[in-house]
Amino acid sequence: MKLYHYPLSGHAHRARLFLSLTGVKYDLIEVDLRAGEHKTPDFLKLNTFGQVPVLEDDDVIVPDSLAIIVYVARKFGLEAWLPSEPVAAAAVQRWFSVAAGQLRYGPAAARLVTVFGAKYDVEQTLATAHAILKLIDQELVGRDWIVGNHPTAADVALYSYISSAPEGNVDLLPYAEIKAWLQRIEALPGFVPFQRTPVGLAA
Structure with missing residues (x-):
């Protein structure tokens, strides 16, 4: 199994993180x-x-x-990470949609501006970022994980672009629940960090 990736891509890190956390063996191939x-x-x-x-x-x-x-997840029967039970499956899918939607057009887009010089409306990306981060922070009150009582693919889907949000000038300081959640993910066996770039608030 081969994973083609680019170290500064949050999408690529998301896939790599899932493979690593679940212990699936793979070869990493960098695409420049x-x-x-x-x-x-x-x-x-x-x-x-x-x-x-x-x-x-x-x-x-x-x-x-x-x-x-x-x-x-389906090939290796990783039910705990990607459940098939309808309620839990729908909950994970909800956060997949957030990852592909508000997260993509918020923290991820803001980071694209600072890291890659993308031409986005900076004020709009920051507003979108803080709106979704506020909601996620509220969701995490009283719980350790996004869905259920253990880490799932939903956590992995959200992690990379939230952890790197400061690179796009998105301050995580107001989001105590998110910061604690990031630390819990980073403490999981098999965790691999997302390569940092010294830009934005991370400069």
């Missing part, structure tokens, strides 16, 4: 986005969108971080 390796013919055969991460499992190719999580 700055050199345009993700747009080469060979890579486009793996993912026509020209994006990382991509998981290659023999003749099975799975692009997209959340799709990779689903594939790995």
